[in-house]
Amino acid sequence: MDISSALLSSFVSFGRTFLGIIIKPYETYRRIVDRGRLGELLWIGLLLVIYFGNASIVKTAAFRPFLLTKQFIVLAGGAGVSFLLIVCTLWQITRFLGGKGNFRSFTLAWGYTLVPTFFWFLGTSLLYVILPPPRTNRPEGVLFSALYLVLSATLFFWKFMLGYLTLRFGAKLDLPKILITLGIALPIIGIYSVCMYKLGIFRVPFL
Numbered sequence: 001m002d003i004s005s006a007l008l009s010s011f012v013s014f015g016r017t018f019l020g021i022i023i024k025p026y027e028t029y030r031r032i033v034d035r036g037r038l039g040e041l042l043w044i045g046l047l048l049v050i051y052f053g054n055a056s057i058v059k060t061a062a063f064r065p066f067l068l069t070k071q072f073i074v075l076a077g078g079a080g081v082s083f084l085l086i087v088c089t090l091w092q093i094t095r096f097l098g099g100k101g102n103f104r105s106f107t108l109a110w111g112y113t114l115v116p117t118f119f120w121f122l123g124t125s126l127l128y129v130i131l132p133p134p135r136t137n138r139p140e141g142v143l144f145s146a147l148y149l150v151l152s153a154t155l156f157f158w159k160f161m162l163g164y165l166t167l168r169f170g171a172k173l174d175l176p177k178i179l180i181t182l183g184i185a186l187p188i189i190g191i192y193s194v195c196m197y198k199l200g201i202f203r204v205p206f207l
Contacts, residue, residue: 010039021112021162029165032112033105041111048114051122052076078201082192086110086207089188090167093181099171106170113166116159117206123151 017040020028052075087110091103127148167178193205 006039007042010037011043013037014040014043017112018115021115025161025165029109029112029162029169032109033101033169036105036108038104038108041108044111044114044118047118048079049076051118051125052079054122054125074201075206078196079206082196082202082206083111083114085192086185086189089185090181091171093184094167094171094173094177097173097177097180099167099173099177101170101172106166109166109170110163113159113162116155116162120152120155120159121204121206 013036017028017032017036020031052072087107090110091106094106127144164178167173167181171181173181189205189207193202193207196202196205
């Protein structure tokens, strides 16, 4: 199979899985673990590139190529390091607790948890441009805040569900071991998030 055929095949798989994690996440995550292709991460990465490009423009006051490039590299690099840290940390914890599966499938499964993260960050950036803070107490501002909270809660629940399915199918853990995994991992992730905030890379961790 040549490169163009491989890219097309991975894109088709990505599109199918993308719709699946919205409509039928349970069945889709079983398929990701059993038959998913690691090349699908390329298209998830492309989504993130779209966001980082948008965020770089929003965060840079003037159109200066050097500043835009620097901001893009900082955001993309921070997200890449975060992804690797989360995947490796969770994988090591699950192995310690007797988890099974394979690292490739686990990595791909966690990669799809970045889809709701992408939508939240992209939506936040766009809304910042449309209605920047401070937002007034007028009805429009209150309505906007309410809709934003509903959207955030929905995407958080989606993210949490995909994370649970990653641990359930990707590492083959039962509920008690999943809870233990989260109990160990969350403090580590919290410390890392504070470090990212102190470095000025992400105010909200890109996880």
